[in-house]
Amino acid sequence: MAGLATVLGSGAMTNTIGEIEDAGAIFVIGSNTTENHPVIGYRVRKAVRKGAKLIVADPRRIPLTEICDAYLPLKPGTDVALLNAMTHVILREGLEDREFIANRTEGLEEMRRAVEKYTPEYAAAITGVPANDIVRAARLYAGADSAAILYTMGVTQHTSGTENVLSLANLALVTGNLGKPHAGLNPLRGQNNVQGACDMGALPVVFTGYQPVANDEVRAKFVKAWGVELSGVPGLTITEMFQAAADKKVRAMYIMGENPILTDPDANHIYECLESLDFLVVEDIFLTETAQVADVVLPAATFAEKDGTFVNTERRVQRVRQAIKPRGQSEPDWQIIQELARRCGFEWQYESSRQIMEEISFLTPSYAGITFERLEAGGLQWPCPSADHPGTPVLHVGKFSRGLGKFSAVEYRLSAEQPDEEFPFLLTTGRSLYQYHTGTMTMKTDGLNRFHEEELMEINPADAKVLGLCTDDTVNVTSRRGLVRSKIKLTERVQPGVVFMTFHFAETAANLLTNSEVCHIAKTPELKVCAVRIEKA
Amino acid sequence: MVTLYVDDLAVSVEKGSTILDAARKLGIYIPTLCYHPDLTTFGGCRVCMVEANGKLVTACRAPVEEGMVVRTDSSAARQVQRTVVELTLSNHNGDCLTCVKDSRCKLQEVANYVGITPERMAMLRSAVPEVEVDESNPFFKLDRTRCILCGICVRTCQEINGVAAIDFGFRGHKTTVVTIGNKGLAESRCESCGECLERCPTGALARKDYEQPSREVKSVCPYCGVGCGIYLGVRGDRVVSVRGDKDSPVNSGQLCVKGRFGYHFINHPDRLTAPLIKRDGVFVEASWDEALDLVAARFLETAKHYGPDALAGISSARCTTEENYLFQKLLRFLGTNNIDHCARL
């Protein structure tokens, strides 16, 4: 989200899910929407039925490519080249929104110079996408009255993740597709409350509502409200934490509801890091792979057993309500945290989530108008700065949070790891429709497992032929970091030279292979590209 | 606005409205089977036929006209309505008690309205098709002996989900709902979203192992970031169903396969039900006091020896906003900003 914050002043979906249906064009990049955000996928399909032009950029032939007007099968990690070329075409053909650029943006000339060399032909050589398809996609995107960009981790999980987002922002800015309905720059968040976790400052550098910990004024406000001294030193990101654990700089760790052994890159490394901790406490609903290496495991309640809120990908704060009592001795996480805080000597006295939200709205300008009472009537989209504010469906109307929208001069860089003789394939990862993340929840429903019960690594039939492989064969997939044994499926969904795995299954943990090299700005690991070798097992 | 008369009552509705819209505005019941407010109108079941200005028309499709006189119960309309329902019943597996839709079945409702007598039904010949139930999908089944070919599932698959996995196949009395190549649902393009069975007016598309909840609680789906509004169906102390919240601006009642059917983790026997402390490499159940005291002690100890930045916390995108707030607050109270979560994953 760092990328978005840089150019627009805040990092979240700029528009609302319901608007997608009436977009003139939709540009889906690095998002397998129908499988990973199915209900948004329905809206995209509906928009196409209503006449929207659909552009899909993805290394894999994902289901949406069946109904799209332009398909751009780019090589993994070449997004900047593709996006710069689209911007190049738009500027070259005079398809830009001059009024919008003049009134609402800055830095056009610098950006123009940067995209100068990205002719469609130049980009075609890098991305593998035919030059005229790039031109066609640019015209479709720029030609619509309103065009929405949808993207997910396929854009951000790269060492150039932030640059990818910046070049997407260039595209939206140059065509004036921000600050109006049915348009925008829309990261689709992968988890139910990842937006809420970010909003609440479960991040090393900010308090709630993205208020920087390093800002003295902000810190003073929190010190006053909380009555404790607070550190102004930015903390460590997940990847840094693990490294610090290995280096014995971090000694004790508290993991709540996460399973990094399966979700984070280079699982062997993570495992070693966790093992080298003096003390690990894991709080979860099941004894996950990560919980198994903990010293103490705390049983948590599921979403059905507690009250609170989730914030969805369109910034909508919505009420979660307790349906049944927590199973066994398990407790809602907030009660566990509070109990722990008390035992650490802090006199916390929250009686309910409602009371916590009151404190949040007091300390967070964008949440100032949000209360459980108001949420009863339906969700509220932040920013909601006052009790009578209706919430904000579309961000940046009339003005960006940072004032003017900023164009960025972005250059294409190679991914950290490139295929070579030893590791000739590119592995890219994702999720399937029937499983979710590490399967902690989904694998407990037999019916879902019947659709997808084991990994079937996707490989192009042409590659399989060279390697002498057939569907259902088992292969060893080796990267510089590890080895995974997986069954394979021959499919044209992946390009030659590229293989695809999900990271759902502990037995075939794709993240044993992936690269923990991160984006230098957002620190997002490059899960979408790593070099592997395939051998028949 | 257009003013018309339905059964002698005047009503004004928007131009372009249908007779059905006008009747509903007046609170007048017109039987329907293939009509669904979420979908384009089809007009195939013919049970909503009424007389408008003396002509028989389908109320679900016929647009209103100024001064139009509609009779929902004229003898001609009644005749068609009744014949259509009788015919539909002659073609329908009438074993209602074992049907999951019993008492919530649209065909039962319509049959009640038009008035079906045993004498009339005895005059008709039974024409229930003899076909196997498609049980291939783990979550729901397609029982074609209960299908009335209203096409609601077909339109749902095309218009709501958009995958268009099913359509009408074959002709005449052999017409049936089929997948591409007439394969089982599980082997087709079907994404198991279950939108069709939510709308099926009869028990043709029905959940397997369905348990009717005794109460419902409004909440939000725990899977991806879309945040679909849901109702959790509760029976005793178990969650037994999930359905979409039609009033949610996010999903308008729509759900995907995970959201609708992936709730079994809640009541799963593998759930952690007590705190565990690892002693000599083995987890041992402990009391909350024991476990929390231990954690607090180790945290404070670590902070004291190595400084607060030797502590780190990974919060959760799965937990509530309030819990994330408290989590970062606790770590910050302990003196460190080493807080992160999986936002980048």
Add this chain to the structure above:
Amino acid sequence: MRKVLEPLRQEAIQRWQALQNSDKPVILVGAATCGRASGALDVMAAIEDKLREQGRDAIVRQVGCIGKCHSEVLVDIIKPGRPRITYGHITPELAKQLVEDYLVNDNPRTDLAVCAASGEETDIPCADELPDSKHQIRVVMCNCGHIDPGSIDDYLAQDGYMGLAKALEMTPQEIIEVLKQSGLRGRGGAGFPAGRKWESCLKAKSDQKYVICNADEGDPGAFMDRSVLEGDPYSVIEGMAIAGYAIGASKGYVYVRAEYPLAIRQLRLAIQQAKEKNLLGKNILGSGFDFELEIFQGAGAFVCGESTALVLSIEGRRGMPKPLPRPRTTEEGLWGKPTLLNNVKTFACVAQIIHRGAEWFKSIGTEKCPGTAVFALTGKVNKSGLIEVPMGIQLKKIIYEIGGGVAGGREFKAVQTGGPSGGCLPADLLDLPVDFDSLTAAGSMMGSGGMVVMDDSTCMVDVARYFLEFTLEESCGQCTPCRVGTEQMLKILHDICEGKGREEDIDLLVEMGKAIIDGSICGLGQSAPNPVLSTIRYFRDEYEAHIREKRCPALVCKKLIYYRIDPDKCQACGRCLKACPVQAITGAKKTPHVIDLSKCTKCGVCFEICPDRFSAVERKTGQAEELN
């Protein structure tokens, strides 16, 4: 434009005349599907072999169907200086003899001749005076059987393309006026005024419009459209081009069922030739008008003859009629664009109407239904075939004069018009004039032109069942009344035919039939009950006999008949005894044979095998005394 056409025309006329005045004999073989099914291609090969053998030179040509299907294979021979003689029932052997006898030895074989073009050949009836020709007027089929359907020159020589050339000098509105004045009504069955349809399509505003010719002829026993496409595809192509110009369409489709391979081949050839002569394609006759024609092959679903279903079918979707209210096809048809859809015969009339004028057309037929009607006359009639008659002709003239009366000297019982969803009309309606409105009033319809004659050996309940079975299979299945209603009615008819009918069934059928007519989406459902309702209306006593007396008066319904051997007539020859497949017949020499009804499967072999001179086996209905 006529100026541009003239050189093409003159060249064609010269060729045609050269052919007519050739010093070589000209032999025409009727080689449409009907002729081919009877062996026309073998006949043609035999003729060519024989000619080669004899060292004779003659011009052998294939022509379309002239309509006398009862006499296939038809061969016409025009010897220089002699009138054209038509020979019927020609086999390859007869063909060889004919070549030898007539061409080599100058014996015209009057015994094989059907008719001659003029009365010069005293022993051969004159074609125009044949009873089956006398009442016919050829408009749609004027070229069928005369021209080679593979030669556009033949067509041009018959004033072909004069209509289009003239039309291109007129404004679209003027063309439509002529059409309106002519009173032409669509020949697809419903009889909607063609001029009004064209006009609404002209008025619809759009960048793109389409013309579609409906050649999805699906009625069992109907082959009018097929014969026109096989015998004279040019007339349809010309009519469509005129339509394209009149409504502003540059693209047309001919929707032909894939079961008509010969029609498709002839059409394809004709389109090719028309393009070569610039009578199709870009800038037709230098007028600036472009018109492309494409053939779309339908998969043989009867319901795709319905206009909205046909349009969906071309779009690659499931052919299901769109329910009312819906936009007219003329406003929103193929791909959502204004589309003019007419039947083969409608288009075939158009060129001549433009060329000869509205008055000429109106002079044929009746005031409200001008022009001709084409029927496929089949069933229990002496001369089955394709006929073209002026609208308004009486039914009895068709059946008794053109059709030569009921076959086998049996008694007329009913005539069924309008295809599977038409009605059955009884003997007392034989004076009925044949046109759209009269037939509808009598509970039947014109349909696209099937006409099936039934004699007294036909069971009307069984007939109703037969036609209902067809519509049941061919219903698109989307609306309940048609899909389930026809099935329900059919089940009841099955029961009646099997003696399981109930007293209330007749009223139930009538009531249900009316509800199906009222409740169905399209014409298929709205007419599906017609055969049942019309047979109940005119032959109710037969239904009652089946239900009350368990009797089938026509001795057709197997469950209601039995066989009996008359002991007085039986000569104990043993033929039936040996033939019976289930050994149900007992008897011995000089002992009259007896059928054991508990074993008898009613296959009827005994009835067939019993020599006519004995006629001892009787087919009876009602309760057999032996079973009582």
